[in-house]
Amino acid sequence: MKQYFNELPxxxxxxxxxxxxxxxxxxxxxxxxxxxxxxxxxxxxxxFYEGSEVPAVPDFxxxxxxxxxxxxxxxxxxxxxxxxxGQKASVWLHYTVSEAVPDLVGQLHIQAxxxxxxxVFTLFDGDAPAGLVNLLHYVExxxxxxVTISKVQVHGNRVRHIDQRLTRDGKGSRVKxxxxxxxxxxxxxxxxxxxNHDESVFESRSMYLGxxxxxxxxxxxxxxxxxxxxxxxxxxxxxxxxxxxxxxGTIDFLRGGKKAVGSEEDTCLLLNKGVHSISVPLLxxxxxxxVGNHASSSGQVDPDMLFYLMSRGFSEAxxxxxxxxxxxxxxxxxxxxxxxxNKALQAVREKMQxxxxxxxxxxxxxxxxxxxx
Amino acid sequence: xxxxMKSGSVSFEKEKDLINSMDDLGNMYNxxxxxxxxxKTDAGLTPDIVREISEKKNEPKWMLDxxxxxxxxxxxxxxxxxxxxISGLDMDHIVTYVRPNAQMKADWNDVPDDIKDTFDRLGxxxxxxxxxxxxxxxxxxxxVYHSIQDELVKQGVIYTDFDTALKKYEDVVRSHFMKLVPPxxxxxxxxxxxxxxxxxxxxxxxxxxxSIPLQSYFRLNAPGAGQFEHTLIIVEKGAKVHFIEGCSxxxxxxxxxxxxxxxxxxxxxxxxxxxxxxxxSKNMYNLNTKRAIVGRNGTINWVTGSFGSHTSCLYPMSxxxxxxxxxxxxxxxxxxxxxxxxxxSKVVHNAPHTTSNINSKSISKDGGVCIYRGSVVINDAxxxxxxxxxxxxxxxxxxxxxxxxxxxxxxxxxxxxxxxxKIGRISDEAIFYLMSRGLSEDxxRxxxxxxxxxxxxxxxxxxxxxxxxxxxxxxxxGSM
Numbered sequence: 001m002k003q004y005f006n007e008l009p010x011x012x013x014x015x016x017x018x019x020x021x022x023x024x025x026x027x028x029x030x031x032x033x034x035x036x037x038x039x040x041x042x043x044x045x046x047x048f049y050e051g052s053e054v055p056a057v058p059d060f061x062x063x064x065x066x067x068x069x070x071x072x073x074x075x076x077x078x079x080x081x082x083x084x085x086g087q088k089a090s091v092w093l094h095y096t097v098s099e100a101v102p103d104l105v106g107q108l109h110i111q112a113x114x115x116x117x118x119x120v121f122t123l124f125d126g127d128a129p130a131g132l133v134n135l136l137h138y139v140e141x142x143x144x145x146x147v148t149i150s151k152v153q154v155h156g157n158r159v160r161h162i163d164q165r166l167t168r169d170g171k172g173s174r175v176k177x178x179x180x181x182x183x184x185x186x187x188x189x190x191x192x193x194x195x196n197h198d199e200s201v202f203e204s205r206s207m208y209l210g211x212x213x214x215x216x217x218x219x220x221x222x223x224x225x226x227x228x229x230x231x232x233x234x235x236x237x238x239x240x241x242x243x244x245x246x247x248x249g250t251i252d253f254l255r256g257g258k259k260a261v262g263s264e265e266d267t268c269l270l271l272n273k274g275v276h277s278i279s280v281p282l283l284x285x286x287x288x289x290x291v292g293n294h295a296s297s298s299g300q301v302d303p304d305m306l307f308y309l310m311s312r313g314f315s316e317a318x319x320x321x322x323x324x325x326x327x328x329x330x331x332x333x334x335x336x337x338x339x340x341x342n343k344a345l346q347a348v349r350e351k352m353q354x355x356x357x358x359x360x361x362x363x364x365x366x367x368x369x370x371x372x373x
Numbered sequence: 374x375x376x377x378m379k380s381g382s383v384s385f386e387k388e389k390d391l392i393n394s395m396d397d398l399g400n401m402y403n404x405x406x407x408x409x410x411x412x413k414t415d416a417g418l419t420p421d422i423v424r425e426i427s428e429k430k431n432e433p434k435w436m437l438d439x440x441x442x443x444x445x446x447x448x449x450x451x452x453x454x455x456x457x458x459i460s461g462l463d464m465d466h467i468v469t470y471v472r473p474n475a476q477m478k479a480d481w482n483d484v485p486d487d488i489k490d491t492f493d494r495l496g497x498x499x500x501x502x503x504x505x506x507x508x509x510x511x512x513x514x515x516x517v518y519h520s521i522q523d524e525l526v527k528q529g530v531i532y533t534d535f536d537t538a539l540k541k542y543e544d545v546v547r548s549h550f551m552k553l554v555p556p557x558x559x560x561x562x563x564x565x566x567x568x569x570x571x572x573x574x575x576x577x578x579x580x581x582x583x584s585i586p587l588q589s590y591f592r593l594n595a596p597g598a599g600q601f602e603h604t605l606i607i608v609e610k611g612a613k614v615h616f617i618e619g620c621s622x623x624x625x626x627x628x629x630x631x632x633x634x635x636x637x638x639x640x641x642x643x644x645x646x647x648x649x650x651x652x653x654s655k656n657m658y659n660l661n662t663k664r665a666i667v668g669r670n671g672t673i674n675w676v677t678g679s680f681g682s683h684t685s686c687l688y689p690m691s692x693x694x695x696x697x698x699x700x701x702x703x704x705x706x707x708x709x710x711x712x713x714x715x716x717x718s719k720v721v722h723n724a725p726h727t728t729s730n731i732n733s734k735s736i737s738k739d740g741g742v743c744i745y746r747g748s749v750v751i752n753d754a755x756x757x758x759x760x761x762x763x764x765x766x767x768x769x770x771x772x773x774x775x776x777x778x779x780x781x782x783x784x785x786x787x788x789x790x791x792x793x794x795k796i797g798r799i800s801d802e803a804i805f806y807l808m809s810r811g812l813s814e815d816x817x818r819x820x821x822x823x824x825x826x827x828x829x830x831x832x833x834x835x836x837x838x839x840x841x842x843x844x845x846x847x848x849x850x851g852s853m
Contacts, residue, residue: 010455010776010778011454011455012455012746012748012778012780013455013688013719013746013748013780014453014454014455016748016750016780016782018780018782019455253796255771268783270783270785270786270787270788271786272786273753273785273786273787274786275786276782276783276784277781277782277783278780278781278782278783279779279780279781279783279792280778280779280780280781281779281792281794282776282777282778282779283766283776283777283794283796284776284777285766285768285774285775285776285777285796286773286774287768287771288768288769288770288771288773288797288798289771289798290796290797291795291796291797292794292795292796292797293793293794293795293796294777294792294793294794295791295792295793295794296779296781296790296791296792296793297790297791297792298781298783298788298790299788299789299790300786300787300788300789
């Protein structure tokens, strides 16, 4: 059965086939019980629940109506995180797909009270034939709350990873997603953040490294209704093999949202023939007193840079890795957790064949220069 | 003054006079003539109407068959699911063919007075004398005047109306007509294939440089009618030509439709510059299709100013099929009250080392809606290609809307693509500075807007740059 994912809020020319992602969808899985590894620091309530805590939002369609309904119907990895007013906390969650439990479906309901600071670190790994991860993030950020969700996804190449995000802001709140997507067969990210309150901030930093027939499909939609809101979206990465990347970003400046500032940037390094990079960065503007920018760039590794690095003793492949890493560093460095950063870097180096420690994360990875020659 | 206007260096004192003089210019485009015609079809779209048009034009059978097939396609294709609302356009009330009370002439003195007066007021005969190598003038559904300098004829250049071309150069027309824009392309391409009438045919032989521009002007005078002219330009290897297209209509309370089609064949090492100053009336649905195919080391330059229309969908497309082919698009769109102008550019890179450069500017005011909708596709074979897209949108008030909807598809690793877009308003600091130098706020805004669109003005011949600046002043004054 075919299903449309990540539909563009304002469709364009049909012949370009960029208005949505059409994929085959298997029957809904029978979910098995599974536990998510969790640890936390600070004053925070972390609970795992059955059923649904997330309300149905009429105009939120998610990555697709079907996957949204699947996540809303309850799942096997539902988790709620609540941090009260003025509190500070960090939470680590580890989701593992396995042949025993190939399907992880659920919600991550985050409530951050007024003036609270919350960091959530998520790690997705493991592999299974026709594996599925479908997680709905529902973030409620109170006044002046700061919520950062860092994610590293290093699934095997048989997993479809669907990441749906809906954010409710508060006045002066700041919600930030930092994602490193390296694994998975198909990765679909749908993010809707409504900046309805004054001075609220949304940031997204995403990196990907595609190989073989991997698909990365990012979709962002940020309506700006509050005054002096700030939106900053960066997606950067590299493609190898026959991998494909779609970026659909929509910053929507609504009437009345004065002094809003929004920018979106999509950068893609094309490492060999056969890759496809598709970029659809939309700016919709009904308010004159705003500043909106978007930029998109795609190209090969800069030959001058390659030459310089090779003249300093690197092999060509080693030089390419250094350039790819420098391209994704702005995201890796903001993950905020060294173990997660190392996981992501190790996965990148494995893919580019500069790390032999398969599946064995080295805490010192960031300090250890691989054998580049 | 014209040079000053083109360069945007008008003195502060002159600025106010310039703005105040625009009322007369508004009348220059928006004047009506009595609706006279020698023949017109009934409103609506049926096979009988299509047969009637073909019969009146005494066309070959293949063209009638083509029209009927296009009508069939039109009836099967749905309206686009994206883009502006065109529900106000009711094809049952559109008259698709209006033959004016005139035959085509090669001397303005032979053109009936009321039609000649129309083109006099639009400045066409005057422009012909001073700055054009050839002129075509279409009134409603038929071309009423066509001329070309003898010197160009001697060099083998053909510039004629499309009906004549169909008779005199039937083989050439048949092998090119709607091959670049097939009726299956979209609903209004199919409509065009069914009811096309008028338009221009240009052929520039190998190596000929037509140094002075050719111009076709399209005037739609009939209320509730459609204009469906077809423009076909073939520029052979190493040849060069600049074609200018102008269009306008008086305003009526009923919807008018323009669904023209432009097909441009640019040969190896040839250069074609296609400039358009579009100023249709604000009751016009402008659903036009323009497409160019470019050979090895050939160049297509699009220069577009879109000012008129109630609703526009216009995305000139360049297919870069020859190695080293190049496309340059420079466009400005200005939407005022009640206008929804959905414009942009499409480029397809099909060959190695092709390059494209898209530079689009838009201005929206008084609730006007400007949409930039573009596409760049770099296909597998386009090794070493480069593309650059720049969109800038200026909003002059908080009632207006400006959207940027680009789509970029890259299927080759050896490419260099850059895209950037900006949306914003005129900075308060710039207005304050100019006002501190003695300008009123309106005058300061006009000056800044002219500076914003200067790259487009610079790409046009002097007379047309002046006309475009006049149109901007008109829009700013809101006198149309």
